[in-house]
Amino acid sequence: MKLLKPMIFLFCLVPLARLIWLGAYDGLGANPIEFITRSTGTWALVFLCITLAMTPLRLITGLSAWIKLRRMLGLFCFFYACIHFLIWFWLDQNLDLQSMWNDVVKRPFITMGFLTLVLLTPLALTSNQWSVRQLGRRWTILHKLVYLIACTAILHYWWHKAGKNDLDTVSIYGAIILLLLICRIPIVRNILQRKRNSVT
């Protein structure tokens, strides 16, 4: 675990390194803003899915190592979501707060993206041991927001693609998230746990 965590940390930086590399060598295509927004949005969603997969993986394998990676992976989701938002705010909205707000209230898919980022923020800010100690039981309740975040993130993506009649990829992400959320239902948790116990 000692070596695994830093290795995974470096691995999580690969999407960012790739964007920097492509940017430096003129590889971002005809519309670099769109390329970066899409790439960072996709990676934020991928990290959200991986973070949500940690609990089912612990239940299936019985290894607590998965949970030790959860915080770092969740923070990478927030990290890529912040870059995604900042690129849009800077290059699309010219850092104009009024223009940003107009777009947030005008376009439902932007509303959902914004809501997702707003909901992610308290989770990222309280993802440290100090907050866990200070908040006690309230920490667990607060972090249940991740289920709502999974839904708003998919709605954001869905709305974006619905206008373009291109729902294939978003349907796959939607199915993965649905499956990961089903694993949280107590009866399903028990089945997964019992299955493991009968194997070991």
Ligand code: HEM
């Ligand atoms: C304030 C917050 C957000 C804003 C303003 C925003 C804005 C956008 C915009 C403008 C696009 C379209 C890019 C394009 O096709 O040119 C987009 C796509 C996307 N966003 Fe967001 N977003 C936000 C938050 C998020 C969050 C938190 C996530 C994930 C957790 C996310 C995931 C995605 C995904 C997966 C796409 C589609 C990428 C693709 O087309 O392949 N976004 N977002």
